[in-house]
Amino acid sequence: MFTFVVRPKIEREVAPMPDAFEVNRRNALLLAAGGVAGTMAPRAAAAQGSTMEATSDTHPLAPGWRRFMIGDAEVTVILDGIRPGEGPFPTFGEDQSQETVGALMEENFLPAQRFANFFQPVVIRLGEELILVDTGMGANGRANGMGLLTQRMGAAGLKPGDVTLVVLTHLHGDHIGGLMEGGVPVFSNARYAVGRTEMEFWTSDDAKNGPRAENAKAVEATVVPLQDKTTLLGDGDEVVPGMTARAAFGHTPGMMAFEVSSAGERLFLMADTFSHFIVSFQRPDWQVRFDQDKTAAAETRRRFAGMLADAKVPLLGYHLPFPGLGYVERDGDAFRFVPETYQLLADG
Numbered sequence: 001m002f003t004f005v006v007r008p009k010i011e012r013e014v015a016p017m018p019d020a021f022e023v024n025r026r027n028a029l030l031l032a033a034g035g036v037a038g039t040m041a042p043r044a045a046a047a048q049g050s051t052m053e054a055t056s057d058t059h060p061l062a063p064g065w066r067r068f069m070i071g072d073a074e075v076t077v078i079l080d081g082i083r084p085g086e087g088p089f090p091t092f093g094e095d096q097s098q099e100t101v102g103a104l105m106e107e108n109f110l111p112a113q114r115f116a117n118f119f120q121p122v123v124i125r126l127g128e129e130l131i132l133v134d135t136g137m138g139a140n141g142r143a144n145g146m147g148l149l150t151q152r153m154g155a156a157g158l159k160p161g162d163v164t165l166v167v168l169t170h171l172h173g174d175h176i177g178g179l180m181e182g183g184v185p186v187f188s189n190a191r192y193a194v195g196r197t198e199m200e201f202w203t204s205d206d207a208k209n210g211p212r213a214e215n216a217k218a219v220e221a222t223v224v225p226l227q228d229k230t231t232l233l234g235d236g237d238e239v240v241p242g243m244t245a246r247a248a249f250g251h252t253p254g255m256m257a258f259e260v261s262s263a264g265e266r267l268f269l270m271a272d273t274f275s276h277f278i279v280s281f282q283r284p285d286w287q288v289r290f291d292q293d294k295t296a297a298a299e300t301r302r303r304f305a306g307m308l309a310d311a312k313v314p315l316l317g318y319h320l321p322f323p324g325l326g327y328v329e330r331d332g333d334a335f336r337f338v339p340e341t342y343q344l345l346a347d348g
């Protein structure tokens, strides 16, 4: 029997919540205790109707947070929301046919034309720092049952006001949407960090006037006002002791992955390098619609997948199925994603 390392204060500090959320929290505690939650969650889901249509809050994957240790660093993945829809073609495999992409899905026990996208910020307690990496959809996602970051941080015993540093992997809307609420910074005591190339691109005339003007506008409204408290990062820069920025350009011009290392263990936060757990690994060269530079994005995927496979180091993927945690193995000229099961659970 395994249990997560869960700080006792978490149970005490959880504020009263609506009924539906209480159920989710009970599942959380069962999961945390390594109990039979595997049978509980589907039962709750059955009561809610179709799982693909359930909102994030009633989804069987609720409670929506998962905690584990990397050395002495406490890592909590928070599920900001889930967006089910059609796909993965043509978002993934844009340069392929629907039949080819569908066949790969069916080979891997997935529906040919259904796809669920996940959105997962991460909170890391590292030394004296409480670091939030990416911020989810924020208020813009609420109508669709997303933007649950701060609510679920609360359920996991984490307070927005305690966050000391907000790190942004890149400046797409689903990563910066939670920075502000009604024009006010949500993480009121935090400083910020983002890649220098990324910041320069989104504040450039090119971005403001080109096909990505909408996103540039969001950056202007939510990221630029924080720039006095923002550190700009380059490849290899130490964000804080134990956390290093690694250039992962391609998806956006300056996206950064982050390497966390503590007490001899490592974890890579890969942001949107690998956004589909089959396609991104088994067909790393297939074009992805949201990759701005498709050649660079594929090169970045291959470079990191090879490194992660050889080093046998776990990764987190922002859009991979919750909690987006796993390993990479080589498979011929490509790779496979191996979801984490109990490798990172501490003996209880």
Ligand SMILES: [Zn+2]
Residues within 6 Å of the ligand: 172, 174, 175, 272, 318, 319
């Ligand atoms: Zn994204």
